[in-house]
Amino acid sequence: xxxxxxxxxxxxxxxxxxxxxxxxxxxxxxxxxxxxxxxxxxxxxxxxxxxxxxxxxxxxxxxxxxxxxxxxxxxxxxxxxxxxxxxxxxxxxxxxxxxxxxxxxxxxxxxxxxxxxxxxxxxxxxxxxxxxxxxxxxxxxxxxxxxxxxxxxxxxxxxxxxxxxxxxxxxxxxxxxxxxxxxxxxxxxxxxxxxxxxxxxxxxxxxxxxxxxxxxxxxxxxxxxxxxxxxxxxxxxxxxxxxxxxxxxxxxxxxxxxxxxxxxxxxxxxxxxxxxxxxxxxxxxxxxxxxxxxx
Amino acid sequence: xxxxxxxxxxxxxxxxxxxxxxxxxxxxxxxxxxxxxxxxxxxxxxxxxxxxxxxxxxxxxxxxxxxxxxxxxxxxxxxxxxxxxxxxxxxxxxxxxxxxxxxxxxxxxxxxxxxxxxxxxxxxxxxxxxxxxxxxxxxxxxxxxxxxxxxxxxxxxxxxxxxxxxxxxxxxxxxxxxxxxxxxxxxxxxxxxxxxxxxxxxxxxxxxxxxxxxxxxxxxxxxxxxxxxxxxxxxxxxxxxxxxxxxxxxxxxxxxxxxxxxxxxxxxxxxxxxxxxxxxxxxxxxxxxxxxxxxxxxxxxxxxxxxxxxxxxx
Numbered sequence: 001x002x003x004x005x006x007x008x009x010x011x012x013x014x015x016x017x018x019x020x021x022x023x024x025x026x027x028x029x030x031x032x033x034x035x036x037x038x039x040x041x042x043x044x045x046x047x048x049x050x051x052x053x054x055x056x057x058x059x060x061x062x063x064x065x066x067x068x069x070x071x072x073x074x075x076x077x078x079x080x081x082x083x084x085x086x087x088x089x090x091x092x093x094x095x096x097x098x099x100x101x102x103x104x105x106x107x108x109x110x111x112x113x114x115x116x117x118x119x120x121x122x123x124x125x126x127x128x129x130x131x132x133x134x135x136x137x138x139x140x141x142x143x144x145x146x147x148x149x150x151x152x153x154x155x156x157x158x159x160x161x162x163x164x165x166x167x168x169x170x171x172x173x174x175x176x177x178x179x180x181x182x183x184x185x186x187x188x189x190x191x192x193x194x195x196x197x198x199x200x201x202x203x204x205x206x207x208x209x210x211x212x213x214x215x216x217x218x219x220x221x222x223x224x225x226x227x228x229x230x231x232x233x234x235x236x237x238x239x240x241x242x243x244x245x246x247x248x249x250x251x252x253x254x255x256x257x258x259x260x261x262x263x264x265x266x267x268x269x270x271x272x273x274x275x276x277x278x279x280x281x282x283x284x285x286x287x288x289x290x291x292x293x294x295x
Numbered sequence: 296x297x298x299x300x301x302x303x304x305x306x307x308x309x310x311x312x313x314x315x316x317x318x319x320x321x322x323x324x325x326x327x328x329x330x331x332x333x334x335x336x337x338x339x340x341x342x343x344x345x346x347x348x349x350x351x352x353x354x355x356x357x358x359x360x361x362x363x364x365x366x367x368x369x370x371x372x373x374x375x376x377x378x379x380x381x382x383x384x385x386x387x388x389x390x391x392x393x394x395x396x397x398x399x400x401x402x403x404x405x406x407x408x409x410x411x412x413x414x415x416x417x418x419x420x421x422x423x424x425x426x427x428x429x430x431x432x433x434x435x436x437x438x439x440x441x442x443x444x445x446x447x448x449x450x451x452x453x454x455x456x457x458x459x460x461x462x463x464x465x466x467x468x469x470x471x472x473x474x475x476x477x478x479x480x481x482x483x484x485x486x487x488x489x490x491x492x493x494x495x496x497x498x499x500x501x502x503x504x505x506x507x508x509x510x511x512x513x514x515x516x517x518x519x520x521x522x523x524x525x526x527x528x529x530x531x532x533x534x535x536x537x538x539x540x541x542x543x544x545x546x547x548x549x550x551x552x553x554x555x556x557x558x559x560x561x562x563x564x565x566x567x568x569x570x571x572x573x574x575x576x577x578x579x580x581x582x583x584x585x586x587x588x589x590x591x592x593x594x595x596x597x598x599x600x601x602x603x604x605x606x607x608x609x
Contacts (some may be wrong), residue, residue, distance in 0.1 A: 020404055024413075027401070028420045030477065034435040035446055053452075055438055055445045060495060101327030104320040111313040112321060116328050123335040125534065129580035130541075130560065131567045132341030133356070152334045155327045185319040214428030217542050221568065232430045239434045240546055266434055274427050280426075281419055294527055 001003040001039035004108065019068075033057075035270070042066055042263035049259050059209075067262035069251040075249045076265055079234040082146065083213060083269075086230060090212040095205050103189050108172075117164075124157045124203055137222055148222035149215055149230065156211075159204050167193060179240040199207045203283040206276055213272060239265055302458040351571075365578035375581065379562035382468075382555060386539035389472045395532060397476055398483035399525065403517065405484060406491045421481025425558040429542040432478050436463055436470070461552040471543060486524060494520040526603050537583050559583050 037055045043066075044059035103119050104110055134153065142148040170193065178188045194201070208269040216232040223229060229237075237243050239262045314321065348361040367377055400456050401421070408414045424432065434457070441443050441461040460466055499514045505513065541560040547557045557565070559579060567576025598604070 016493060019405065023404060024408075024417050027481075028417060031420050031424055031481070033314065033445075034439050038435065038438060053448050054443045057445070097327045097330065104324035107320055110320045110324075111310070111317050112324065116324050119331060119336075123331050125591065126335075126339075126584060127535075127538070128335055128338030128578060129584055130563050131573060131577040131580055132338035133334065135340050135341050135344070143313070147356075151330070151410055155330045157331065157335075160327065185323070189323070191393055200595060210426050213429075214426075216430050216546075220305070221564075232428055235434060236546060240430065240437060241549065249303040263438075266431065266438075268415045277317060277420075277423060277426065281422065287404065 002194060026100055030174075038263045038266050038270070042260055042267045044260065046257050046260070049257050054259055055190060063256075064126060066260040066270075069256060070268065071259065075229075075234060075238075075245070076231075076268070077230050079143075079231045080268065083227060083230040083232075085213070086149045087209050087212040090154070091205055091209045093150065094154050094156070094208040094212075095201065096157075098160050098163055099194070099201070100189070100205065100210075102160045103153065103167050103193060105160070106164045106167035120157045120160055124161075134221055143222055143224075144225050144228065144230060149218050150213070152218065153211065156208070159207060163197075163200060163204060170196060191273070194237070203280070206280045206283075210280075213269075228263065231258060231265075235265055235269055300494065302553075340570045342577060342581045342584075344574055345492040345581045349573040349576055349577070351573070361574055365574040366582070367578060368575050369582060373573055375557070375566075376562065378554065379557045379559050379579075383539055385468055386471060386558060389468060390475065390539065391532070391536070393472055393478075394475050396530065397480045399487055400479055402487035402491060403513070406488060406517075412531040418481070418484075421484070424478045425482035427478065429478075429540075429546060432474055433546045434544065436474055450521045458553070464551045467547075467551045467555045471540065471547075474543060475540065486528065487521060489519050490524040491517070523603065526598055530591060530594040530598060533594045534587045536590060537587055 002197060037057055039051060039061045041054075041056045043062045044056040045061050045063050046065075048056055048060050100122075101116075103118070105113055108115070137143065137148055137152055140151070142151060174190050174192060174196070176191045183192070214232065215230065216236070219230050219233050223233070226233075238245050238249075244258065245261055308316065344355055344358070344367055346361060346363070347355065347358045348364070349355065386575055405414055405417060407541075408417075425437075437444060438459075441447070442457070442459070444461070446460075447457040460470065463470075474500045494516065498520075499512055502512045504517055537559055539558050539560070541558075541564070544556055544558055545564065548561060553561075553565075558582075563576040563580045563583075566572045567580075
């Protein structure tokens with residue numbers, strides 16, 4: 001039997017190719033269907049949702065009523081503001097602190113570089129227990145403060161290692177010539193190194209942003225005050241635990257069916273990730289691999 | 296300001312002088328280092344409350360020493376602790392046997408595709424769930440498989456018997472496992488695919504000239520090429536082997552009860568932070584952490600014996 005040879009490897013037989021295609025198709029459909037169902041239901045007309053008894057895959061028409069009531073200024077609007085605040089402020093702080101640390105660690109001849117690098121690396125090998133971490137956060141006076149969602153997770157050792165690898169690979173001539181021209185460390189860092197690092201900054205920034213946006217554990221642990229809840233906690237209470245959202249919580253009289261409200265909350269927490277995803281996807285393979293190989 | 300000199304000349308300066316020279320870099324490194332020390336290393340010291348009868352209003356210093364009293368719950372086999380341990384070990388086994396190999400198989404499948412385009416489209420789709428929070432994943436599973444979810448609505452509308460999947464304690468461990476597979480299998484292929492792309496294609500050509508079938512090529516070329524990364528990831532996984540998914544479980548604990556859903560991490564949370572048994576919870580957390588570190592060190596040792604590099608070299 002002769003088969004086409006590609007790269008020295010014979011093409012697989014037809015049944016094998018069909019089998020592989022089917023396996024892959026099943027995997028992909030299993031990933032896509034939930035998202036389609038949730039997005040469709042959130043915009044489906046009320047009557048269709050009631051008839052189907054829950055999720056709708058193909059909405060007959062599009063209706064944004066659920067979103068209007070969620071954005072009317074109630075619980076969800078507040079949670080959205082909290083999540084956006086934590087994500088934006090957290091990401092900016094994380095990036096600044098991580099880049100400064102990684103840059104110092106990447107400078108050859110930095111006298112404290114070795115011990116600090118070891119501190120960073122060892123922190124990846126163990127995770128501090130839940131109880132002692134809680135006590136530290138409590139001791140720092142961060143309980144019931146939005147800063148509890150930011151400060152403890154501000155620096156990720158893994159991201160610092162990836163950034164350090166990137167800074168270390170920048171040609172030394174550039175920083176040296178800046179220094180000869182009289183630029184100090186801060187100037188070199190801010191005006192030479194940062195502009196050259198836009199690609200890695202966007203990847204690491206997005207990693208941090210996704211982590212802040214998705215943070216559930218720290219909010220559950222540290223925030224008792226429900227007016228400070230981020231979206232993830234609202235999602236748990238009103239979607240997973242199925243607590244009814246009434247007009248009091250929504251701040252509006254008009255009440256679409258619970259199913260479409262719940263799905264709209266879910267969509268609100270998914271959409272920002274879907275929006276950055278295509279952008280993220282272009283870069284992350286490289287970002288992750290630098291970290292994995294060099295770290 | 297002292298001039299930065301090439302290494303060698305720098306060592307003539309005393310430590311104080313070198314630190315003074317590097318003061319700007321020290322300032323750069325300070326905030327990040329302090330945060331890591333405060334939230335990774337300081338809690339290690341906080342583990343001292345495992346040996347104390349900790350009272351929140353007395354503080355760590357003010358609370359009485361309890362010796363190994365808090366560990367008694369572990370060594371005397373408290374039923375609630377044993378239950379958490381049992382569930383943890385079941386989930387650890389499921390995750391090692393099913394969740395760990397899944398991305399290797401998927402990566403082999405993706406790698407064997409001849410169309411780059413299909414491969415790229417499949418990757419973009421399969422990576423996506425990794426970026427969803429556990430809250431979203433659990434909510435999506437409920438919407439798909441729950442009592443009023445898509446699957447059961449479909450069955451109902453076609454007059455078929457409905458399936459009770461969500462909230463069924465018998466299926467809970469399987470449900471957790473399939474959620475992890477759904478969320479992270481695609482993403483985990485990324486490292487294996489990178490390792491696969493490093494394999495020299497001449498090896499395949501040589502094997503093919505020698506008459507090796509595709510299966511023999513897989514066995515003699517592809518799998519040896521993946522060996523290093525598989526061992527590395529497995530050792531790292533061992534360190535976390537008793538961490539079986541706190542967020543995922545705590546979100547679904549109410550639906551199935553603690554009998555099947557309590558694991559070591561939720562035990563620590565429920566008894567310590569919610570129940571106020573700080574010392575006991577910290578003791579359980581400490582033992583769990585120590586077991587993790589010991590497993591990593593032991594696995595690394597075994598890797599060295601087999602001539603692999605492991606996580607760190609000797």
